[in-house]
Amino acid sequence: MLLIHCPYCEEDRSELEFRWAGEAHIARPENIAAISDEEFAEFFFLRNNEKGLTYERWRHIHGCGRFFNAARDTISDRFLMTYKAGLPKQPVPVAEEFAAIAEEKSVETWEQTEGDAR
Amino acid sequence: MAELGSHIATRSLPLSGVHGGSSMVRLEPAAPASRISLRVRAEDVPALSSALGVDLPVKPKTSAYANGRTALWLGPDEWLVIDEGESGLMTAAANSGVLHSATDVSHRNTAILVSGPGAAAAINAGCSQDLSLDVFPVGACSRTLFGKVEIVLLRTAEDAFRVEVWRSFSDYAFGLLSEGARDAAL
């Protein structure tokens, strides 16, 4: 079972208390009525689906109820860091990055066969 | 026309009459209580605290007790306030004079009292939180999961907990606690 650090509860909790809430740091257009259909599709539907380091929103739905941001490695499922909603994208601490790389060497993965969704 | 008076329905509690436990754990339904679900912005916490007569805790996983009322921190702007008596929690909150959201959830929740030397073990049968005394001391509280249902857990003594659960889930919670109580006595 994964332990996830909630930045509001200031504690590691079981993954069972959390729910994934999609890619993080997607800015809503300033004037959404003015953008083209293509720009809307880009904003609304298309996601990067990164292999490796990804920034996601998570919600501590069965705890404090808060949404927050997490940097996660999609290969090893390791959470590299979490931080409060509303903060800009945070750099991953170097020590966490090295740990993730070391872990990836021992994790068997499918080769990436699909290109960038965009 | 129907005759009222002696024919008024009597209130029945979701867990009335049940009992359970083991040689290590005692399980009993808690007495009826008044409860509100309260949302308040940080700057208005002092006003609500004085209106309710209990200081809303602002530290995660903590609770406060005063004047028969317990305030449990659920989130950065969310509390569950429990009054063991027939309280005027809603009126008191309304008299705070500041912006807030209070919902009477007295009948949405019921509570199970879990006590005895195996109390923590019985709860851990369905709850992944660390209930050791240094991590979850007396007075600590948390919204969390117990098996498949959401609960609010409050430690009332070293070997006693209050499990707040939605009334329609209370049979499930009591059943799983009974299993946990038996396992704790093995």
Ligand SMILES: [Zn+2]
């Ligand atoms: Zn939390």
